[in-house]
Amino acid sequence: AAKGGGRGQYRFYSSELKDGARHRREIEEDLRDALSMDQGLEMHYQPLVDAKTHRVKCFEALIRWNHPERGWISPGDFIPVAEDTNQIGDLGEWVLRRVCTDASSWPGDISVAVNVSAVQFGDPNLPQIVCKALKDSGLDPRRLELELTESVFIGDPNATHDMFVALKKLGVALALDDFGTGYSSLGYLKNAPFDKIKIDQSFVRGSTENDNNNSAIITAIVSLAGALNMTTVAEGVEAMDELELVRERGATYIQGFIFSKAIPQDVVLEKLESGDLAFEPNGPAKHRSE
Ligand code: C2E
Ligand code: MG
Ligand code: MG
Ligand code: MG
Numbered sequence: 376a377a378k379g380g381g382r383g384q385y386r387f388y389s390s391e392l393k394d395g396a397r398h399r400r401e402i403e404e405d406l407r408d409a410l411s412m413d414q415g416l417e418m419h420y421q422p423l424v425d426a427k428t429h430r431v432k433c434f435e436a437l438i439r440w441n442h443p444e445r446g447w448i449s450p451g452d453f454i455p456v457a458e459d460t461n462q463i464g465d466l467g468e469w470v471l472r473r474v475c476t477d478a479s480s481w482p483g484d485i486s487v488a489v490n491v492s493a494v495q496f497g498d499p500n501l502p503q504i505v506c507k508a509l510k511d512s513g514l515d516p517r518r519l520e521l522e523l524t525e526s527v528f529i530g531d532p533n534a535t536h537d538m539f540v541a542l543k544k545l546g547v548a549l550a551l552d553d554f555g556t557g558y559s560s561l562g563y564l565k566n567a568p569f570d571k572i573k574i575d576q577s578f579v580r581g582s583t584e585n586d587n588n589n590s591a592i593i594t595a596i597v598s599l600a601g602a603l604n605m606t607t608v609a610e611g612v613e614a615m616d617e618l619e620l621v622r623e624r625g626a627t628y629i630q631g632f633i634f635s636k637a638i639p640q641d642v643v644l645e646k647l648e649s650g651d652l653a654f655e656p657n658g659p660a661k662h663r664s665e
Contacts, residue, residue, distance in 0.1 A: 416469065
């Protein structure tokens, strides 16, 4: 910590903070430009496959930003900046409109999942924004799913409840993302109308190594979800033995690099138009290569 160090260390620390602030301001301004000029931001789509058939049932929309100087920036680096600088509303609306438009041109009835930040969830206009994106694109609301994290429960319980009701009224599905990492409380699950629970990657990866409780937690979440009439997704499956484990434990859907990373819209269209909806597991098989 800065207070334990001498003068030199303090100066070093404070200039690092300043660099951090400058970096964030640069991201803030460049993101504003990217949004206003509709340049550099793209949506890519990662398949969620049926655990039994490996056929894609849904694609999760993941934002990608090709920055003019910095190249590809990860959403983990700019979504928080967008949330802090009042841009997440505009960005979230851009995402919803783009995703609904893209998905409305997919053949068949594959659904699409969109991440909604807790800041967006706190905006009373969100249902109207979703409704307009659906109407303008013609996408069937039953094909749209919103992914929320446990952080939406930090807000006022009445407002949270009203938002759940308003969103469900639109006919969209709701998924609880990154389950198990946040302020998990089973009381939230009891009162919230989720259709799907996404088991966080941290429980899935390494779930087959000895000496950890991850596989027991996966089993418990699958069982809980079943009792509550919700489906489950195992997120972040990379290896063959992880795939076997989560399938054996009864996860409904699998998402992870073992099947595919997020792919651009033209590749999604190619895949869906081919009529072959199955994905092949091709991740590193630990038990075979070691
Ligand atoms: P998330 O919603 O939990 O999305 C899953 C993340 O895990 C994605 O990272 C995805 O590429 C990554 N992932 C999927 N399978 C694997 C795997 O097998 N191994 C590994 N190592 N990673 C895997 P990504 O695209 O970098 O997104 C990070 C986070 O940024 C997302 O986490 C989500 O919270 C947020 N995000 C992404 N797009 C959007 C968006 O359009 N709007 C909002 N509000 N947030 C977004
Ligand atoms: Mg997500
Ligand atoms: Mg997740
Ligand atoms: Mg995440």
